[in-house]
Amino acid sequence: MLGKEPSGHRHDAVRQTRSFPKVHSMTLRHGRELLMIPGPTTIPDVVLQAMHRPAVDIYTGELVDMTDRCLADLKRLFGTAGRPYIYAANGHGAWEAALTNVLCRGDKVLVLESGRFALGWGETASSIGLAVEVLPQDFRKAVDPAAVQARLEADTAHEIRAVLVVQVDTASGVRNDLAAIRAAIDAAGHPALFMVDTVASLGIEPFAMDALGVDVAMCGAQKGLMTPPGLGLVAAGPKAIAAHPRADLVTRYWDWTFRDGPEHYMKYCGTPPEHLLFAFRRALDLLLDEEGLAAAQARHALLAEATHRAVAVWARSGALEFNIEEPSHRANSVTVVRVADPALGARFVAFCRDRYGLVLSNGIGDLGGKGFRIGHMGHVNAAAVMGTLGVIETALVALGIPLSGSGVAEAAAWLGSATADDAR
Numbered sequence: 001m002l003g004k005e006p007s008g009h010r011h012d013a014v015r016q017t018r019s020f021p022k023v024h025s026m027t028l029r030h031g032r033e034l035l036m037i038p039g040p041t042t043i044p045d046v047v048l049q050a051m052h053r054p055a056v057d058i059y060t061g062e063l064v065d066m067t068d069r070c071l072a073d074l075k076r077l078f079g080t081a082g083r084p085y086i087y088a089a090n091g092h093g094a095w096e097a098a099l100t101n102v103l104c105r106g107d108k109v110l111v112l113e114s115g116r117f118a119l120g121w122g123e124t125a126s127s128i129g130l131a132v133e134v135l136p137q138d139f140r141k142a143v144d145p146a147a148v149q150a151r152l153e154a155d156t157a158h159e160i161r162a163v164l165v166v167q168v169d170t171a172s173g174v175r176n177d178l179a180a181i182r183a184a185i186d187a188a189g190h191p192a193l194f195m196v197d198t199v200a201s202l203g204i205e206p207f208a209m210d211a212l213g214v215d216v217a218m219c220g221a222q223k224g225l226m227t228p229p230g231l232g233l234v235a236a237g238p239k240a241i242a243a244h245p246r247a248d249l250v251t252r253y254w255d256w257t258f259r260d261g262p263e264h265y266m267k268y269c270g271t272p273p274e275h276l277l278f279a280f281r282r283a284l285d286l287l288l289d290e291e292g293l294a295a296a297q298a299r300h301a302l303l304a305e306a307t308h309r310a311v312a313v314w315a316r317s318g319a320l321e322f323n324i325e326e327p328s329h330r331a332n333s334v335t336v337v338r339v340a341d342p343a344l345g346a347r348f349v350a351f352c353r354d355r356y357g358l359v360l361s362n363g364i365g366d367l368g369g370k371g372f373r374i375g376h377m378g379h380v381n382a383a384a385v386m387g388t389l390g391v392i393e394t395a396l397v398a399l400g401i402p403l404s405g406s407g408v409a410e411a412a413a414w415l416g417s418a419t420a421d422d423a424r
């Protein structure tokens, strides 16, 4: 077609605009919508299909066996020889499960701020009668281990019973250094329980509960674990199990002791969330056996780096920038971008969705209306991430944002060389 046109018109942008009337650009979102938010994430078709079946008996047979296999795989995922629990709950439920099983009314907990979600866990803690102290941190930075050490050293009476932190915060896009925080607690000689939220990092970032000295870890199944929302996951190490008998906040639904009981239904404190378990089982097979946990972590690291490279190029124009200033503290599951122009910040996510069919997230917390978040976790491949970057760049052009280079070209050049075909 192009060859038949007069050569002078081949790359004539004005002519092309005339050939593609404006109304056509308004329907570019038709097609499969691409969900690139920091949770819930895209559910693989095989996981969706695993739920499409009748309910089964809750006392014997397949479901009982499946529970055992899910719990065994959870220990693998958390990296613990401790005790795993599965709740019909979201992450907020798992927060409550974690707190109520090891703490008493009035106990003090130290929340390590690094965005929004540790604060949220702290709000849950204060709503159930715990005394919450926040170790403040700037929204653009990771938890500072030296500040943790100093605060715990000052707590000579050991009033702080637990330290609460997230591995990855989906509001700020930070990844905290859990080993350094553990080392800070140890350096202070402090006995507090170390409790970690891995909702946006399990299956994505390396995490090894026992090796890291984490006493309680919690997660939700709907982010890196590619399962429909509704499963809350908790694991308890030996120090947490030892603290459990004195915990007077515990209620029947969350109670580890009840869930350790002899009947299968007790593991769920009632009817198991059967279809979510069918889905979870299939997702675990996909993650642990078909892909492999190390490979999945490497995939996330590659796709995150490609995303970060693109954002770094766009940031050169000054129109946008990373929320997290220190590159090594940026998460592999989500990238949080600040937008200089508030009018654009408020509009960008809706524009990408309505015009192009790409679903990003608005900024939350300190970044409300001032930025956007790109989720690149769970069932995401190079096609999804490169497509996302392509649409973001397209939207920046469409909105007239000045660009000082192509982030997409940079991401493609980097990812292409990082994954170069050895057989070339």
Ligand SMILES: *Cc1c(COP(=O)(O)O)cnc(C)c1O
Residues within 6 Å of the ligand: 038, 039, 090, 091, 092, 093, 117, 166, 168, 169, 170, 197, 198, 199, 200, 220
């Ligand atoms: C999403 C998220 C949560 C909350 O999970 P819900 O299932 O929405 O309750 C908690 N912590 C982190 C780090 C998250 O990203």
